[in-house]
Structure formats: structure tokens, C-alpha cells
Amino acid sequence: MNQVIIIGGGPAGSVMGSYLSMAGIKNIILESAIHPRPHVGESMVTSSTRVYKEIGFLPILEKEGFPHKYGASWHDIKGRGASHIWFDEFPQEGINQPYTYHVDRGKLDLLLLKHAEKLGSEVYQGITVKQVLFDEKGYAAGVRVKIADQEVDLAAKMIVDASGRNTLLGRQLGIKKKDPIFNQYAVHAWFENVNRGEPETADFIHIYFLPVERGWAWQIPITDKITSMGVVAEKEVFMESKGDVEGYFNKYANSNEGLKYALSEARRINEFKQEGDYSYSMEKFVGNGFILVGDAARFVDPIFSSGVSIALYSAKYGSQFIQQAFETGDFSEAAFKPYEVKMRAGVSVWYEFIRLYYKLLPLFTHFIQSKKYRLEVLRLLQGEVYDRKEVPVLAAMRQYIETVEKTENHLLRSKLTSIPIDDLPEFTQLSQD
Template sequence: MADVIATCDVAIVGGGPGGSTLGALLRKQGRSVCIVERDVFPRFRIGESLLPFSMDTLGATGVLPKIEAGGFMHKHGARFVVDETLEEECFWFRNGLDDGHPMAYQVQRAPFDKLLLDHAVELGVKLYQPLAATGFRVEPDRAVLATTGGNIEAQIVCDVSGRWTFMSSQQKQRRIHPSHRKITVFGHFRNVTRCEQDPGNIIIARFGETKMGWFWLIPFSDGTTSVGVVADSAYFRESGKSPTEFFRQSVASSRSIGPRMKNAEPCGELRSEADFSYTSERHVGDRLIKIGDAGAFIDPVFSSGVFLSVKAADMAAEKIAKAFDTGDLSEKAFADYERMVRRGTKVFWAFIDAFYNKDFLNRMVTSRRRPLLQKSITSLLAGDIYNENNQLISYLTGEGGAYADSEVAELLG
């Protein structure tokens, strides 16, 4: 029998943005919280462009002044480009349906994740690092998290382990998105030419119509820029190239990114990942909740990952508070959380499907002529995905309803 190393209300697996945010919010409720993080921070992580609608949750934890003091790059908008035609449009967050979310940050995740985790610890989270979670079980009166250092007994265990999907993997509940197999190759570079309208904007450039892929350019305040290519796995395999050669060739043949990378110097080795879109059969169980990438991950074209993770942490914290109040920690008590998470993922998936549709991107980059469409797109890009007044959401998710003949539908149709 393993030693019990800690007892707490909530045990969290993973000290990334989702885990730290959840820990901080629960401490603000007065709960006792343990976070188990297996890596030593600071450490590299991809996922560097934040969305404005994350700022509310980060504000609620009290960490925003520290992020601002950290000197991260301000992000006011997103620029989308069609590589073949060089048609493009900048979407400014201040012009969304909701005008209260004008900016976010571009962050190197090594210092950013450390800052969030340190903040959670400052609020009283007990951090076990480096320590890996290895298993879990649920008993009638507790949940037990097994780690390489011993057991942690908690009332609730939350899995915020990112794309390692600690719980879903053990439960065999992870499902890779079958028609969305992608590879990505990325790195940090010096001397990349940034967005001319605002050097803090992210640039997304799609190439090869719907079949091939897209680039991201994410500028940092130290002058370096994160550049990545995401491509269809089949297209990558057919190229017969190594990931690094594939990246170089993609950049060289790009009309929009090639010139921006003309004088670029890599800051280190390129990295790659594959098959990174999946979901989980269930997001909750008795005394169990999965948050962020641990539950689902979708194509990163709209920089939604950190937002979805901290937003889910926010929604989970609210349901956990209620569960402790009522004494009901069963799967049923968290059903509404699962519904909200699935809703958010569905909205982004619909938007992502549209991006991979040639005609939609063409309409996106010419949307200046269609002010309502542009506002609606801007809101989605900011992360305003639960906004019931956004007609584009109803249109993209096929929920039409009252909006079936709306102005947005007409503009897109």
C-alpha cells in the first residue's frame, strides 16, 4: 500500500495554464488544493497566442497585473491571408460584437506558465513538482490519485494534463479526429518581418486551398517570432521530406510567408507534432473532471487552446463550488459542465471546418464589405463563443433557427 503524501479537497494533475487557473480559482473559494506537475518549469510548450476572452478568467485569479508586468507582447488583432492571391484582412478585437475585450497577449509559454503556476502557489496551492501522476481510483468517500511519490487523497480529482490525456488514456476514452490528421513543424526565429498594421498581431496564412495547410507567425516582445506550418498528414507524407525540410520548402514556396522569412535565423531546433485533434468519450465522472486539452483538443488555427482550457477551468471551479455546497460530487453534478465544454468545442470546430473551406476564407478576407460578417468573425476570433447574439455561430453550427434567413446567412450563402 503506497503512502498517503497529502489530503486535500481537490487534486489537480498538470500545472499548465488550465491547472494553475483552476488551482488559483479554487484557492479563492477557500478550498485546499494540490497540483501535481511532472516537468520542472520553465519548460518549452507550444500554444503562444492568447485570446481576449481568456482575460476575464485570468483577471478573476488576480494574475493579470503580473502578466502585464512580465512585458509580454500585446495582441490587438489577427491577420488572415490567402497565400495564392495575397488577399488578406486584419480583424481588430476592438471591433467585435462585444467591445469590452480589445486585446490579449502573445506569450512564450516557458515564462508564462511558470508565472501562472507561481501565482497559484502564492494563493496557497500545494505544488508537487516534479512529480508524475500514475493512476487514480474513485471510492465511495474519496478519490485517490497515485503518483510516483505516493498517494494523494482528495474529494475530487481534476485532469488538466494537456495532450497527454492522463485519465482518458487510462480509461481508453481518447478518440482521434479521423478526418483531421495533421502534422505541424515549428520554431522560434529572429529577423522575421511582422504585421505592418500592428507588430503584435498574429498572422495566419493558408496555402493550397483546402487540401494543404497554413502558417502561423506569432511575434514576441523580445524580438523573436514563433513560426509554424500545419499541414495535412497525407500531403506531408507524399512530400517524402523530413519535418525540417518540409518546413523550409513550405516557407520558400509561400508567397506571403517566404518574403517575411527572407532574413530569418532560427533560435534553435525545429520541433514537430502530429495527429493533435481528438476528443474524449466523457469529460466527467463521479469525483472526476477533465479540463482543457486533457478532455479535447482541436486544430489550433484560431489559437483556441489556452482559452478553452482556462475557460473550462473557470466553469469547473463554479461547478465544484456548487458540488461542495450540496454535497453531490457525482457525475450528474458535473453534467452541465460537460455540456458547456462540448458546446464550446462544437462552435470552434464549426469555425475551423469553415476555415478549411476555400470559399469561407475568401469571404473572410473580403469581409470589410460586409460589416456584420466581419464583426461576427472578429467575435469568434476573440473567443466570444457563448454569445447568443452572434448569428454566425448559429449559421456555422447549422442551428439556423431564427437566424436561418439572417443577414449573415445571406452574406455567406
């Protein structure tokens, strides 16, 4: 019998395979696509670097020449100058590089999958997992796959669902819940000849505020010449465009002076892609004989480029509990629960930060310019916080918002949005998908 079957060869699946092989646990990765395949999620946060370092992948990122990302910039609508952060202001322990990477995901995901294979994973591409199989005691015991026109059952001691937004096991078990607040829609494409701005920040990610609630756009360098540009807004705003994707993109590209300038001489080089219905969570991330990692467990909103980092850390932490299960022989849901607790703690920090950000946009700019809070905000943006107590700045942001709400003639009062920021216990208030 196989030890572990991993469903999906995106970052979460490949990194899970890498850690397991390093721990001497045999694993198979089943990927439905044939890499390289395009994928959204092209800008990393610096916490990813630690995982890449641990699995020996950093030299590959360097050799392949992925653009270095030294920081991030935010642009208001009127183009009156930007707020910047540099990652070297807050060095990470054990990491001696002041940058992370922007990536062509087709290339990154292929390299990660090959790396997992080199470390020991058995990799099969072009194979779709149809369902996870359970034994009579309710333990995940294998998967049913489709190979050409045949269905074949493969047995395994442990199943990892890393199927991304396909959320294979979450859908199979009926545990997928829509996020009650976020329902955004993104339209994006690659462009040449984008004006990336001043040389010192040209290789940063640039975020442009848009004049609609929770609306923003990204500018991410993919190569020297190619830049990924994307527009995000509430799905209902997108629906107003009645399917005119290009019209929608252009309308919002012209709504921010800085973005308009960046795209003024740009030429689109591939088709627009659309992403929707990506804000959800599973009721549980673990069960008897299985765990969910990366987007297969939860995804909310990409404003702070946290998705790949969370995918990598869920693989790292998840692999530790799988290793423990092989040592103790205990593959029960209870044995994997601490993994879920850890991941929820980390994701809920992001979730709170994202909601406070959208609640009052000028507050974020104010906090990153504040001597008192800048480093803490930076720490959050680097993405390695899995304990809310480490970032009291969230409480300070919350308090600031409460003051604005209570003060009738506060200058920022008109900037408050309708987003709820009350404590939202994970899952209890989520509606069924």
C-alpha cells in the first residue's frame, strides 16, 4: 500500500511531497494538468523564502532568474504619490536576503513539482482524482483516479488534498462554506511595455486603489519585459459590465491616475483570464486519515499576496503531523487537529488584517507611515504570523476605526466602508455553499 497520496501538484502539493520525502515518507503526487500550466498568484511574500530554503529550492529560484521583489507600493486614486515598504526594514531571522520573488506560475509550479520528484515523490501528471475512498471505519483509504478512459482505485494510508480551488474533498464531504463577506472577481492578463515607475521601486508589486468598495489593481513584474496586470472588484461590480471583460478592465484601468499612466503605452500579450468565487473555507481541515492543505482548505482574498505562502506553510506544518502519525500509528482526526488549529490561527490573522484594511483604506496608509506601527505592519505583510498576540497593531487599527465611527465630524468618517469587522469566529457564521 502507498504511504501518502497527494492530490494536486501545485505549490502546496509539491512542497508537501518534498517535506515528506525529506522525512523518509514515500508519497505519490497526482496532478490533473500537464505542467507548465498558467495560474494566478504571481507575487510572493517573504515568509515563502524560509520554506524554499528548507526544501533546498532557493538555488533553483536564483538560477532560473525569477525577478527579485524588494518591496510593495500602494497608489491612491489621484496618483498623488505612493506609499512604499522595503522588506529589508524588517529582516527575517535565518534568511539573509532582503527580497522575495515574483513568478511565472507555470514555470514555478513545474520547477517545484520536478524538485519534489528529485527529492523522492512519485509524480504522475495528466491524472485526475475523481474521489477519495473511505474504509468501513471512516478513514480515508485511497483515491479513485481516471487514467485515459479507465477508473482505477489506489490505496494509501494517508490522503492529502492539495487540489487548490477545485476543493475536491471539501466538495465531496459537503464541508465547503462561502465566505459571508467577500465575493470578489478578478480579471487579469500579461502586458508588455508597462511603465513600472521609478527605478527604485520598478520591481515592487504595485497596488492601485480603485474607486469602488474593495476594488484594487495589481502590477507584478514577470520578466524584464512582461508585467502581469489585474483588476479586482466585487463580483456585482463585474456583473454590471455584462460580460464585456475588456471594457471592464479598461474602465477600471482608467479610474486610477497611476494605473492609467502605467498602462498608457502597454500592449496586452495574452487573453484576459477571470477568477471568481474564490472566498471560502472548509468546515474542517482534517479528518481520519486525511488533511487539506493550501487553497483546498481555505482562501479569502489576494490583496496581500498571502496565498502561496499559506499553501507552503500548510504543507510544512501538515507534513510534521503526518510524520508524527507514521511514528505513532495514530491517523485519527484528533491526531491532526493541532495542524488545523495552527493554520486557522494564521489565516485568521490575515482575515482580520484584510477586513481592517478594507474598512478604512487611509488607515492602512497612515499605519505604514507611522514610526510606531510600521514594523509591525511590515511583519504582517511578510506573512509569518501564526499568533495574533505577536501583532498588537491589529488591536490598534481596530481602536482607531472605532474612534472614527464614533466621532461624527471625523475627517475620515466618509471613508469608512460597510465591511463588518466584528470578531467572526471561523465557520460559525459562514453560509453553506
